[in-house]
Amino acid sequence: MVVEIENLVKEFKERKAVNNVNISIKEGEIFGFLGPNGAGKTTTINALVGLTSPNSGSIRILGDSTAKHRKKVNKNIGLVPQDIAIFEDLKAKENVEFFGRLYGLRGTELKERVQAALEFTGLWDRRKEYPKKFSGGMKRRLNIACAIVHQPKLIIMDEPTVGVDPQSRNHILRSIVELNKRGSTIIYTSHYMEEVEEVCGNIAIMDNGEVIAQGTSDELKKLISSEKRMDITLKKVTQYLIDELNQIDGIKSCTVENQIMTILYEQKNDLFLSLVIETITKYNAEIIAIDVENPSLEDVFLTLTGKKLRD
Amino acid sequence: MNFFSVAYCTLIRNVRDKKSFINKLLMPIVLIVILGTALSNVFATDELDQTKVAYLNTDQGEVSQNFTAFLDQKEVKELLDVKIVKSLHKGKELVEKGDVTSLIYIDPTYSAAIVENKDKPIQVYSSNDGDYHITVVNNIVDSFIQGANTVQAVTAMGEKTVGLKSFDLVEDKTITASGNRPRAIDYYAVTMLILCVMYGAIYSSESMSEYYHGKLGERIKISPVSDWQLIAGQMFGILITNLLQITIVFLISKLVFNANWGSNYLAIFGIVFSLSFMATSIGALVAILTKDSMRASGILAITIPIMTFIAGGYVKLDLEELMYLSPNYLAQTAIFNNIYGGSALQSQVCLSVIWAITACVIISAFFASRRRFV
Numbered sequence: 131m132v133v134e135i136e137n138l139v140k141e142f143k144e145r146k147a148v149n150n151v152n153i154s155i156k157e158g159e160i161f162g163f164l165g166p167n168g169a170g171k172t173t174t175i176n177a178l179v180g181l182t183s184p185n186s187g188s189i190r191i192l193g194d195s196t197a198k199h200r201k202k203v204n205k206n207i208g209l210v211p212q213d214i215a216i217f218e219d220l221k222a223k224e225n226v227e228f229f230g231r232l233y234g235l236r237g238t239e240l241k242e243r244v245q246a247a248l249e250f251t252g253l254w255d256r257r258k259e260y261p262k263k264f265s266g267g268m269k270r271r272l273n274i275a276c277a278i279v280h281q282p283k284l285i286i287m288d289e290p291t292v293g294v295d296p297q298s299r300n301h302i303l304r305s306i307v308e309l310n311k312r313g314s315t316i317i318y319t320s321h322y323m324e325e326v327e328e329v330c331g332n333i334a335i336m337d338n339g340e341v342i343a344q345g346t347s348d349e350l351k352k353l354i355s356s357e358k359r360m361d362i363t364l365k366k367v368t369q370y371l372i373d374e375l376n377q378i379d380g381i382k383s384c385t386v387e388n389q390i391m392t393i394l395y396e397q398k399n400d401l402f403l404s405l406v407i408e409t410i411t412k413y414n415a416e417i418i419a420i421d422v423e424n425p426s427l428e429d430v431f432l433t434l435t436g437k438k439l440r441d
Numbered sequence: 442m443n444f445f446s447v448a449y450c451t452l453i454r455n456v457r458d459k460k461s462f463i464n465k466l467l468m469p470i471v472l473i474v475i476l477g478t479a480l481s482n483v484f485a486t487d488e489l490d491q492t493k494v495a496y497l498n499t500d501q502g503e504v505s506q507n508f509t510a511f512l513d514q515k516e517v518k519e520l521l522d523v524k525i526v527k528s529l530h531k532g533k534e535l536v537e538k539g540d541v542t543s544l545i546y547i548d549p550t551y552s553a554a555i556v557e558n559k560d561k562p563i564q565v566y567s568s569n570d571g572d573y574h575i576t577v578v579n580n581i582v583d584s585f586i587q588g589a590n591t592v593q594a595v596t597a598m599g600e601k602t603v604g605l606k607s608f609d610l611v612e613d614k615t616i617t618a619s620g621n622r623p624r625a626i627d628y629y630a631v632t633m634l635i636l637c638v639m640y641g642a643i644y645s646s647e648s649m650s651e652y653y654h655g656k657l658g659e660r661i662k663i664s665p666v667s668d669w670q671l672i673a674g675q676m677f678g679i680l681i682t683n684l685l686q687i688t689i690v691f692l693i694s695k696l697v698f699n700a701n702w703g704s705n706y707l708a709i710f711g712i713v714f715s716l717s718f719m720a721t722s723i724g725a726l727v728a729i730l731t732k733d734s735m736r737a738s739g740i741l742a743i744t745i746p747i748m749t750f751i752a753g754g755y756v757k758l759d760l761e762e763l764m765y766l767s768p769n770y771l772a773q774t775a776i777f778n779n780i781y782g783g784s785a786l787q788s789q790v791c792l793s794v795i796w797a798i799t800a801c802v803i804i805s806a807f808f809a810s811r812r813r814f815v
């Protein structure tokens with residue numbers, strides 16, 4: 131195991147930010163941390179890298195206890211923080227060099243690793259420029275370059291795609307897969323489920339400081355496998371309509387956002403769909419489009435927590 | 442070694458921040474010009490004009506002849522304009538008219554009395570409104586008498602007469618026109634250089650805050666760099682930045698304003714280096730304790746000018762013991778003693794206090810830094 135977290139607890143005053151978390155991450159995995167803001171993802175990561183001391187529990191990384199061998203453990207970790215943490219007044223290359231030196235790289239090895247990190251993130255041609263001239267996406271990529279220059283065995287990416295353009299986002303997602311192919315184990319936190327679903331093998335869903343579900347994307351979906359999801363775009367929606375739909379046998383939840391009604395349901399008979407459409411027609415809601423889908427991670431989260439991931 | 446990486450990074454970032462670098466450089470230079478010009482009168486040394494005296498020697502003995510020769514020396518002539526009169530009456534008349542400040546009169550028995558070791562003064566008649574000129578005359582006459590007594594004592598012990606050339610009392614006094622006292626520009630060159638050194642504390646607090654707090658600080662914290670390498674590396678980088686600025690201020694004050702820095706530049710550098718080290722340490726401690734860059738800079742931006750004021754950096758003050766609370770005063774005292782030949786012991790005490798404070802601050806900063814993440 132690359133990471134073994136056992137019974138981790140972190141309290142801030144009277145609030146438990148992380149409550150009895152147990153996670154195991156195998157070598158070569160891309161492990162996804164899913165959860166809304168305040169779920170406890172960043173606190174767990176801070177405990178992993180030593181930025182916060184847990185109240186109880188233990189963390190082992192690559193077999194070493196973080197409590198006893200912090201410096202040794204951290205040599206093998208590359209953290210891509212959620213907020214961009216680079217020197218605006220150092221050139222791109224100087225930034226990567228600085229962090230490379232902190233991790234003990236010197237001479238030719240340093241030069242080669244710096245070039246490799248900048249080429250990997252597509253910034254080698256801009257290496258002599260100051261980050262203040264970079265776009266948000268380029269800064270995010272430099273943020274990654276600084277974390278991978280020492281070729282760590284474990285890379286932790288805390289929401290690395292927040293606020294970036296689609297081009298940089300795709301570049302970052304491809305980079306994650308590529309880094310994994312090169313041998314790094316990756317912990318990836320996000321509240322973008324489609325990203326997590328795209329790149330991660332195992333996923334832990336956190337809410338209120340606890341891991342409420344853990345497994346592969348398919349395993350998580352099986353938790354609600356008997357359920358399906360239907361998105362109906364309507365011209366007008368009333369509360370009476372929602373109330374009546376909720377009374378139909380088989381409907382688990384019915385929510386509306388921007389004229390799109392999302393129904394999670396368990397189909398118990400062949401007349402179910404007809405009954406739903408009949409009810410909507412009765413209220414003159416005027417159906418514009420209907421889309422029936424298999425459950426997504428969003429649905430899993432919604433079912434497990436009763437709230438949307440971005441809440 | 443990470444120490445050098447951190448130091449190099451800190452140095453080039455400080456130097457590249459041209460706006461801040463030039464501001465911290467320009468302020469003391471501008472203050473040297475403004476204060477050195479505006480307050481030059483406060484530091485002006487009044488030159489002594491010649492004091493007019495009448496002189497009547499009615500004695501033919503050797504001692505009185507020596508006194509006449511004494512009055513004829515170049516150094517005495519700079520201070521006294523001697524007019525020989527032929528009678529006591531004429532001399533007193535000149536004094537009463539105010540044509541001369543004093544009449545120096547030696548009666549016929551003077552030399553004989555001195556040789557016989559009898560008490561016999563050189564008589565000085567002065568007007569009532571002669572102000573400091575009377576003091577000048579009395580001091581010069583006293584100088585001769587003290588010298589003569591010394592010669593007599595040496596002779597009595599069996600040595601050869603050393604003669605009047607041993608009378609160099611007047612020459613040594615700092616009240617001469619070329620006396621060794623600081624002008625305003627000399628004074629403010631020192632105090633503003635000290636102010637510049639103390640502003641190193643703000644550099645230090647800004648840098649430490651960035652490295653210890655916020656996201657960049659967290660990123661550095663999780664790297665394998667040790668606390669001592671991080672602190673020492675930054676302090677070294679800031680120290681070099683500070684010394685670079687100080688050198689520029691020093692050279693401008695010396696070459697452009699012709700400020701007096703004495704001749705022992707190595708000692709001056711040692712004092713300035715010590716203070717710079719202390720200022721850097723204080724900045725680090727404030728940053729680590731406040732955990733907030735803005736608050737740390739604010740505290741130092743208020744404290745440093747107050748310390749400079751207490752030390753008499755802006756306007757010469759005498760706040761007695763209170764002045765010793767200011768690090769500026771300690772360094773100033775050591776530098777002024779060095780330039781103007783003051784007490785070496787006092788300089789050493791001041792330097793020792795600076796290093797003692799520095800040691801306490803560094804130890805506190807180290808322990809505070811270890812407790813910053815809980």
